[in-house]
Amino acid sequence: MASVMTGPDSAMAARVMDHIRDPQGGSAAALFRDLPTAAAVVRLPLDMYVLTTADLVRRAAAAPQVVIRDVEFPPETVCEVPEFAEFFASSLSFRDRPDHHRLRRVMSAHFTPRGVAALRPALEAVVAALVAQVAAQPGEVDLVPALSNEIPARAMGLVLGFAEDEWPWVSASGRAMLARIATSFPHLEVTDRPVTSAQFRGIRARVEQLLDDDVPGYTLSATLARAVAAGELSRTEATDLMILLFMTGIDTVAASLTNLVLSLVGDPAARSAWLGGEVSTRDLIEESLRITAPLPFGMRVTTAELDLGDGVLIPAGATVILCNASVNLDPARFPDPLSWRPGVRPLSQTFGHGTHRCLGALLAMLECELALEALRPLGVRVLDPSRITWRSDISFHTPTRLPVVVGAGWGPATTGTDGAEEVR
Template identity: 30%
Template sequence: MFFSEQYYADPHPVLARSRARAPVERVTDPGGREIWVVTGYAEARAALADPRLRKRSTPPGEQPLAHMLNSDGAEHARLRKPLTRTFTARRVEGLRSGIEATTDRLLESMTGEVDLVAALALPLPFLVICELLGVPEADRDVLGAWGAVLSTDSHDQEFEAASREMTAYFGGLVETKRTAPADDLLGALVHSGLDDAELVSTALLVLTAGYETTANLISTGVLVLLRHPEELAALRADRSRLPGAVEELLRYDGPLVTATPRFTAEPVEIGGVPIPEQGVVLISLAAADRDPARFGRPDEFDPTRPGGHLAFGHGAHFCLGAPLARLEGEIAFGKLLDRFPTWELTAEDLRYQHSPLFRGLRSLPVRLG
């Protein structure tokens, strides 16, 4: 059943049964809301690029903190444009040495049994994004503490307080960058034409979207490799296989179960299923990437498989941070292989976030030797 304990632990069987019934299925979310889940690859790819499926559910001006993930059309293009120069493959490749140095520093303190989520998967992308944005080193611990609260499952008073504190912090940082120009992403964005609210929401989006998904890629990827020792051994023997392994990890058990919700601007039909105007549509990237109509033996982990996954989306909202996530994944896995000849999972009872969106481990206890 969707959104059950079993679903959060492993959504793939539920999604496979849904896809076998139909490529689009109407279900009820935990709040009692009627939604349509798209599980077929062809239908998902088309829906991701369909302009009739909007990210914004309210008229412009009525939704606070506009950013790329909740905007459409010309507004989306305007908000996205200032970031495009930063996240090109060439610019991201220039970050390699800094990411390698950060990874080395984190690995130096790791020995014996560790929680790989807390020790590497979360701090690595968090520190990389902080460096990219231009967050002062002295502020990163408190920012990380707020981020840890915001990545929890509950939206309680602590969550709301952390959200307010982080928003206020970036408001102050925007002012600092405006009065004291800096050679970093936020320093460039203050001169991009975005207003203060848009600058703050963009900074928050880059931070949260830029580290939690990559953290999930790293931790889940290590788990998948531990459960496929023959592929782990192949990577140890031949590091040129790393890029293909990262792509297959993204397809096989990627960091997102679904894309962020979309809302129908008019009645539409997807996969033969009619959806009314203002219908809520969840496009399941995880289900699409295991569709047997697109991928042979989809439930097998095969790093030699040709690409074509939808883990980063498709269309106008394709993830800008894809090159950075790929690079961080390759570096993290490569450095772990270089430094630790043996990896051992020390617990089988692993818990995942209770999130309809993210596919992320809460912890990953391993022994590295």
């Protein structure tokens, strides 16, 4: 029987610390599979607690004394880009609960099933055009920058109300801001040029202008403009929400889509069931992302002592790590968790739970669905799995580089001596 909590000197704590120091690119499935059956809580050094089971993580995610820690940029970042540091430190994720809910409520209609469904025709055309463009390139193409990063950036441009010729600017601006965050923390890797103070001022000015532009009434900028006029938001709050979507609307979707394509390439049974129509694209996405969660951990801090029951008492000021990847493999919620059973599992925790569950989860699912549907008749092949590179931080479990051939049909990536396809 699994223990309730392991100490900081336990073998499981050592495995988790090894992963934190050096995330194993490709697959940490063995670690995430073992965590929920080894211990509901793994205590690490420095007063850190990893919650591993579905029951405990859901309880903690809903607890009012569990919050996202305030961001603390290094002094050099604050000095270089003070406006950006101030914006991000006061953004939606770091607001107290009443403010957080007030801001989310203004945007929520755009991310409901009805709101997302209304975007489908326009977004389907955007995705189809981009996939066709990628497929037209001869030879190999890196799927991450060519497709995975671009689909969510263009989708966000559409949602916010930017003209199509500005979508590349939305993409570049979002990645520049993400890069600035990455340069400020040693465990995050940088793949783009970080935003400068002058660039951020330009981003803010253009985004705020959306509130006055003649944009379609169904766009998020139009909704926020109406909220400002009604006194529900300040112009600064509305502008900050739109800027935040440049970042939060890109990375998670890009990681999800990349993982999905890699899963399809590496799992002939799943691919065959999907191509043969036995499994819907939506069910395939839900089950595949359950097994290969793109965001393994959610980092929180306790503002007061937290009693989760079953003998789990976490002190105030402790770091709480919600391990969504192990929750998705918890046999108490998902029997035989590594087996692929699309369409019959309960909802996974891929997009979080509680107050900070991803607001754009349904939009992310739609973007992935449309991308896979556009790729279905073309196919994707990985010729050399050894050239796939993975993110080296614990925030995301996804490739940073995925060289593929698009348009030559679906097939094995490469074949090992036992005949099995090897991509992870």
